[in-house]
Amino acid sequence: MIDYAALSALAAVIREGSFERAARALSVTPSAISQRIRLLEEKVGCTLVVRDQPCRPTETGRRLCQHMDRVRLLEQALQEALPALAPQGLARVTLPVAVNADSLATWIAPAIARFAAENPVLMDVAVDDQDHTTEWLRSGAVLAAVTASARPAAGCNSSPLGAMRYLAAASPGFMRRHFADGIGAGSLAKAPSLVFNTKDELQASWARRLCHRHVELPRHTLPSAHAFVTAALAGMGWGLHPEALIAPYLEDGTLVELVPDTPLDVPLYWQHARATSGLIDGLSREVLAAARAALLPP
Amino acid sequence: MIDYAALSALAAVIREGSFERAARALSVTPSAISQRIRLLEEKVGCTLVVRDQPCRPTETGRRLCQHMDRVRLLEQALQEALPALAPQGLARVTLPVAVNADSLATWIAPAIARFAAENPVLMDVAVDDQDHTTEWLRSGAVLAAVTASARPAAGCNSSPLGAMRYLAAASPGFMRRHFADGIGAGSLAKAPSLVFNTKDELQASWARRLCHRHVELPRHTLPSAHAFVTAALAGMGWGLHPEALIAPYLEDGTLVELVPDTPLDVPLYWQHARATSGLIDGLSREVLAAARAALLPP
CATH class of the missing domain: 3.40.190.10 (Periplasmic binding protein-like II)
Structure with missing residues (x-):
C-alpha cells in the first residue's frame, strides 16, 4: 500500500508552494514533511518536487498528486454512503479544473461558483488557452477541463459544450x-x-x-x-x-x-476524468447547463 | 560587436514561441533561424533557448533579449532625433512590463492603453503577484513593473504609486x-x-x-x-x-x-529600468497620473 501520509505531505507542498507552509497546513514540523517526501522519493526512485519558489511537482510528482486527488474523491463518495465514517460531516475535497480565460470571464464562473457554494469542495481553477487545457488533463494536473479538443484524453469523457x-x-x-x-x-x-x-x-x-x-x-x-x-x-x-x-x-x-x-x-468541450465520484458528475451537470444557456448550440 | 541578426532571431523565437513562427515573422527560413541561434550559442558558450513548446529562454538567453529590447529603445530615441534614419516612420518597439492582476483589472489598463494608442510601441504585459513582479525586473524580463517593493531593483528607479x-x-x-x-x-x-x-x-x-x-x-x-x-x-x-x-x-x-x-x-510602486528612452518616461508619466487618480495617496 502506498504511504498516504507521505502522499499528503507531497500534495500539501505542491498546493502550498513550500515545505514550511505545507507543514503549517498539516500541523506537523517542516522536517517531518521533508523526511516523508525524501523517503517517498527514495522508494519511487526519482525526485518528486523541484525545490524552488514556489515548489513545483516533477512529472512523477504530479502523477502521485493526481492519484491522491482521486483517492480523496473516492473517500468522499464512501463517506456519503457511510456517514458513520465522517461523524463531523464531510471534509472538503479539492477539485482541480482547467478552463480558458474567456470562459472564466463570461459563462463558467457563475456555474463553478454555484456548484462550489452547495457542495463540500474546494475548487482549484487553473487558466490556460483552450488548445492547451487538454495537456492539463493528460498530465493529470486537473480532473476536468474546458478544451477545444473533442477527442477525449485517456481515461476521460468528452461532451460538446457549444461554441x-x-x-x-x-x-x-x-x-x-x-x-x-x-x-x-x-x-x-x-x-x-x-x-x-x-x-x-x-x-x-x-x-x-x-x-x-x-x-x-x-x-x-x-x-x-x-x-x-x-x-x-x-x-x-x-x-x-x-x-x-x-x-x-x-x-x-x-x-x-x-x-x-x-x-x-470556437467549439468547446467539457472533458472530465472517469472517476466514480458524484462530485464530478454534479459539477458536469452545472457546467453543461450553463453552457447551454450561454454558448451557440453544438 | 554582437551579431544583431542572431539576436533578432533569438528574440523572435522567444516572442513567437517556436522556430517556425520566428522564421515567418522575420521572413527567413526556419533553418536560417536555427543556424543563427546555434552560432550565437557556440559563441556565448551555453544554451540560450530551451527547445520546448513554447520555446523558453535560458537565464543567459533572457539577458540577451533584454539587451536587444534596450538597444531597440535607444534606436527609437535616435530615430526621433534623426528622422532621416527612418524614412518610413518609426518602427514599433516592444515594451515588456509586469503588473499585478488587480491593477490590470482596475486602474492601470486604461493608462497603458492610452499610452499605447498614442506611441509607436507594442506593449507586452505580463501578470504576476505584486510581491513577485520585482523578480521579472531583476531578471531583465521586463523594463518596468508595478511592485509591492519600494527598494529599486538594480538599474531601476522606483516611485510610490499609492496604496x-x-x-x-x-x-x-x-x-x-x-x-x-x-x-x-x-x-x-x-x-x-x-x-x-x-x-x-x-x-x-x-x-x-x-x-x-x-x-x-x-x-x-x-x-x-x-x-x-x-x-x-x-x-x-x-x-x-x-x-x-x-x-x-x-x-x-x-x-x-x-x-x-x-x-x-497594499502600497504599490512603479519601478522602471533607467534607460535613456523617452518612451519609458512617457509610460511612467501616464501610469503615475492614473495611480494618483485611483489609489490612496502614498
Whole structure:
C-alpha cells in the first residue's frame, strides 16, 4: 500500500508552494514533511518536487498528486454512503479544473461558483488557452477541463459544450486611424492587434480567413479578458472579443466590428476524468447547463 | 560587436514561441533561424533557448533579449532625433512590463492603453503577484513593473504609486451560513476563502491581523479578478477584493464587508529600468497620473 501520509505531505507542498507552509497546513514540523517526501522519493526512485519558489511537482510528482486527488474523491463518495465514517460531516475535497480565460470571464464562473457554494469542495481553477487545457488533463494536473479538443484524453469523457462566438472589434477612432482605406493584408500588417498571450491564435486565424493567407500581425500582449476590452475601448488595438463581453459596447457604438458578419466560432468541450465520484458528475451537470444557456448550440 | 541578426532571431523565437513562427515573422527560413541561434550559442558558450513548446529562454538567453529590447529603445530615441534614419516612420518597439492582476483589472489598463494608442510601441504585459513582479525586473524580463517593493531593483528607479485598498467581503447568504456566530479563528478555519493563486497572501494577512495569529484557511483558487467577484456574489467564498471592483455591490447590498472598517491597504510602486528612452518616461508619466487618480495617496 502506498504511504498516504507521505502522499499528503507531497500534495500539501505542491498546493502550498513550500515545505514550511505545507507543514503549517498539516500541523506537523517542516522536517517531518521533508523526511516523508525524501523517503517517498527514495522508494519511487526519482525526485518528486523541484525545490524552488514556489515548489513545483516533477512529472512523477504530479502523477502521485493526481492519484491522491482521486483517492480523496473516492473517500468522499464512501463517506456519503457511510456517514458513520465522517461523524463531523464531510471534509472538503479539492477539485482541480482547467478552463480558458474567456470562459472564466463570461459563462463558467457563475456555474463553478454555484456548484462550489452547495457542495463540500474546494475548487482549484487553473487558466490556460483552450488548445492547451487538454495537456492539463493528460498530465493529470486537473480532473476536468474546458478544451477545444473533442477527442477525449485517456481515461476521460468528452461532451460538446457549444461554441463561443468571437467578434473582431476596435474603437471607431482606431478604425479611422488604421483602416480608413479598408481592411486587408496591407492594413492588418500595420495596425496593432491585441493578443492574450503567445498561445492566442484567434487574431491570426481571423486574419487568415479574411485574407486567404498568413498575415504577420503587430501585437500587443495583454493577458486579461477584461483589460482586453478596456484596451479596445481606448483605441490600443483590434482583437477578437467574446460577444458576451462586448455586446453593450457594440450596441452604444464605442466599439465596432472590423468587418460585419465575420464571427469566429470556437467549439468547446467539457472533458472530465472517469472517476466514480458524484462530485464530478454534479459539477458536469452545472457546467453543461450553463453552457447551454450561454454558448451557440453544438 | 554582437551579431544583431542572431539576436533578432533569438528574440523572435522567444516572442513567437517556436522556430517556425520566428522564421515567418522575420521572413527567413526556419533553418536560417536555427543556424543563427546555434552560432550565437557556440559563441556565448551555453544554451540560450530551451527547445520546448513554447520555446523558453535560458537565464543567459533572457539577458540577451533584454539587451536587444534596450538597444531597440535607444534606436527609437535616435530615430526621433534623426528622422532621416527612418524614412518610413518609426518602427514599433516592444515594451515588456509586469503588473499585478488587480491593477490590470482596475486602474492601470486604461493608462497603458492610452499610452499605447498614442506611441509607436507594442506593449507586452505580463501578470504576476505584486510581491513577485520585482523578480521579472531583476531578471531583465521586463523594463518596468508595478511592485509591492519600494527598494529599486538594480538599474531601476522606483516611485510610490499609492496604496490599493482591499475589502474583505462575501455575499449576505454566505455570511449567514458561515459567520452567523461571528467572525474569528474558529469560523475562518471552516469557511471557504477565495485566493487568486498560491502566491496570494491577502486573505491570510487579513485573517492574521484580525485574529492575532495564523489561521489555516480553506481555499478555493480562482485566478481572475472578475471571476473572484462573480464567485463572491454566488456565495462561493469570502475574499479580499479591490474596493474599486466591488463598490457597486457593497452599495446595493449584494456583497457585505466581513468586518466593517477593516480595509487592507497594499502600497504599490512603479519601478522602471533607467534607460535613456523617452518612451519609458512617457509610460511612467501616464501610469503615475492614473495611480494618483485611483489609489490612496502614498
